[in-house]
Amino acid sequence: MHTNIKIAVIEDDDNLRFLVVHRLEAEQFQVIQADNGEDGEELILREKPDIVLLDWMLPKRPGSEVCENVRDKGFSNLIIMMTAKSQDLDKIDAYSFGVSDYITKPFNMDVLVAMIENKVKYFVSQPVENFTFGDTEHHPSIHTLIRDGKRIELTILENRILLYFLQNIGRVISRDELMEVVWGYSSNVNTRTLDMHIVRLRKKIEINPDRPAYLITVRGMGYKFVEDAE
Incomplete structure (x- = not known):
């Protein structure tokens, strides 16, 4: 079923790498692997996998540097960072070195597989769709908005939120x-945190964030994205 999808697992914890590789192979993915950043970087550039699972803390070269280096050399496929819960990637601007998404350790293998299935469906099996609303383009694979020729960077969570609205x-x-959808299974996030991310997102997508034209609050129900803003 997935035999045409190649995944690279770059992880120095032998036990975790074995478990991830074993499970992905059981799901019929092609899997390649490395246990340090230097070898991982070479592997990515040589094999050009569809998806990279990249550990944040690696011997010989950290994951952030591997990511930045392969992006600089033209690798544009998905890179999912595997990171300890204590590291909040949203705060350290993962997009600045080209991470597509992240999953926090310890993670459940079913959750990892579900995440990868979702990525395969939306990003690998078809050309990545860029969205346009008003005079703004959304490029989800690089969490970037382009307006008037200028790039506006989105955090990983802002990117997930906006992508979901644009798909709905x-x-x-x-x-x-x-x-x-945005925080997933381990969500102990509260609505205040979500609303805070919505406020930040509006500052990037709305002409007047205090009177949103696209991302509308529907009182007592939630939010709605309107394409044809007045």
């Missing part, structure tokens, strides 16, 4: 649904 234009989305 005109539909009212409850806060619970949004939190499940």
